[in-house]
Amino acid sequence: MPCSGRCDEPIPVLTAHTTLAGESAATLKPTPSPLPPANPSGNEEALFSNIRKQGHNTLEVYQDNGGFKALESSLKEGPIHVIEVVTKSKLAGRGGAGFPTGLKWKAVAECDRHPKSIVCNADEGEPGCFKDRALMDYDPFSLIEGMTIAGLATGAQRGFIYLRYEYPETNILLERCVAKAKEAGLLGSNILGSGFEFHLYIRRGAGAYICGEEGSLLNSLEGKHPFPRNKPPFPVTHGFEDKPTAVNNVETLCAIPHIINKGAEWYQSLGIGEHAGTKLISLSGDIKQPGNYEIPIGLPLKTLLYDWAGGPLDQRSIQAVTMAGLSGGFLGHQILDDLTLDDPCIRSHGSFLGAGGIMVFDDSRNMMKAAHDAMAFFAHESCGKCFPCRIGTQRLTERLNDDSKKLDLAAWTEEVSDINEAMKATSACGLGMAAPHVTESLMKYFPEQVKASTNSNS
Ligand SMILES: Cc1cc2nc3c(=O)[nH]c(=O)nc-3n(C[C@H](O)[C@H](O)[C@H](O)COP(=O)(O)O)c2cc1C
Ligand code: SF4
Incomplete structure (x- = not known):
């Protein structure tokens, strides 16, 4: 497949304040930079262990830092071993749903239909998430290596990076990196003389949030309208072009070379207590040091917010944070001190960690307005395939704007709760659910702000 036509140009060395377009720090918003700040805790990192090294996005430096050793050893040990290691590491999908990666790969490997595909979900449309961009811009070869290992493990000979439309510079960089890897015999036919072949293509996304949902993504990749697909069947058996496909997030795939190099036990041990591994968090909003952080799973939220990221802005206190970008709703100040960043804890509060976007709202924010803007986003991005979501997100947006004054608190609560329940029970994909x-979280943590926005006299 053709590249952008600029594959022969050298790969630019990116630093925190330069972009491929050559803009300087003066023309860019200074924060948050997608390049992670210096390791704030001294905790051992996996995905960010090399990312801050100058020139790590060039093949030469990536290889100097141990790059493609994991592919070499995977080629020697074979697919069964790779799947065993990934399963044992307890790596679970980092794109939102948290499905165990080893199990997904095993299902694709065991399916006897060809050709199989590895699809990297690099759509990163969730508001407040920018960690995949950091990985692709500053550590692109770990994604290429991770995808090639995934191909070896599952028997797929073709891979696609479905890249967020709004990352045009990353697109150019990835095209050049793929060309470089091909030139070096690390992609294409007969990789490293092993006889294994894997061909990698980059496709620009269609510029809609729903295209990150794996069924929509596969439809979009096939040139179809990006409606989510009904499940089952799942992509592992009926994915791209109806053939077995592993759809994995950028972060999931970038973890693979580290796990293969250092072992399943090592990766597991990076988490706190019974939690395995690490998670990238994109932290933004009313916080002193926004940015991308690699946390051990199970880290107390307050350690991240106060010790690592400097706490709220001066004279302010934290009122709420979002989870999973916007998809997990809000968690209120009432519970933040006791929250740990792992799914069992977050789910016990009715939310989930998802792709790891956390936005901070301080006490200057009107949470009714914040909720309105969040719901307006979902209403705008609803694909419209099913009516609970198509109509529900619109109605909820109306209930969160000045229309809320038309109802008293009891009527408002009854109507909103009714719509919430209908959407959760009957929406066809994760957006509407x-x-x-x-x-729900607005009503739970900020009832007084809801009350003030309704007609309390009727
Ligand atoms: C509305 C919606 C948007 C999504 N957007 C993304 C996305 O941008 N990137 C991503 O990796 N997963 C996204 N997902 C999750 C994917 O459907 C899928 O679970 C994921 O790509 C699987 O990869 P993983 O197992 O490595 O996490 C989204 C899901 C939904 C419902
Ligand atoms: S839940 Fe929303 S986004 Fe998902 S299929 Fe239905 S209308 Fe589309």
């Missing part, structure tokens, strides 16, 4: 987290 997740959007009610916004209104």
Whole structure:
């Protein structure tokens, strides 16, 4: 497949304040930079262990830092071993749903239909998430290596990176990196003389949030309208072009070379207590040091917010944070001190960690307005395939704007709760199921702000 036509140009060395377009720090918003700040805790990192090294996005430096050793050893040990290691590491999908990666790969490997594909979900449309961009811009060869190992493990000979439309510079960089890897015999036919072949293509996304949902993504990749697909069947058996496909997030795939190099036990041990591994968090909003952080799973939220990221802005206190970008709704200040960043804890509060976007809202924010803007986003991005979500997100947006004054608190609560329940029970994909987290959490943590926005006299 053709590249952008600029594959022969050298790969630019990116630093925190330069972009491929050559813009300087003066023309860019200074924060948050997608390049992670210096390791704030001294905790051992996996995905960010090399990312801050100058020139790590060039093949030469990547290889100097141990790059493609994991592919070499995977080629020697074979697919069964790779799947065993990934399964044992307890790596679970980092794109939102948290499905065990080893199990997904095993299902594709065991399916006897060809050709198989590895599809990297690099759509990163969730508001407040920018960690995949950091990985692709500053550590692109770990994604290429991770995808090639995934191909070896599952028997797929073709891979696609479905890249967020709004990352045009990353597109150019990835095209050049793929060309470089091909030139070096690390992609294409007969990789490293092993006889294994894997061909990698980059496709620009269609510029809609729903295209990150794996069924929509596969439809979009096939040139179809990006409606989510009904499940089952799942992509592992009926994915791209109806053939077995592993759809994995960028972060999931970038973890693979580290796990293969250092072992399943090592990766597991990076988490706290019974939690395995690490998670990238994109932290933004009313916080002193926004940015991308690699946390051990199970880290107390307050350690991240106060010790690592400097706490709220001066004279302010934290009122709420979002989880999973916007999809997990809000968690209120009432519970933040006791929250740990792992799914069992977050789910016990009715939310989920998802792709790891956390937005901070301080006490200057009107949470009714924040909820309105969040719901307006979901209403705008609803694909319209099913009516609970198509109509529900619109109605909820109306209930969160000045229309709320038309109802008293009891009537408002009854109507909103009714819509929430209908959407959660009957929406066809994760967008419609997740959007009610916004209104549910608003009612749970900020009842006084809801009351003030309704007609309390009737
Ligand atoms: C509305 C919606 C948007 C999504 N957007 C993304 C996305 O941008 N990137 C991503 O990796 N997963 C996204 N997902 C999750 C994917 O459907 C899928 O679970 C994921 O790509 C699987 O990869 P993983 O197992 O490595 O996490 C989204 C899901 C939904 C419902
Ligand atoms: S839940 Fe929303 S986004 Fe998902 S299929 Fe239905 S209308 Fe489309």
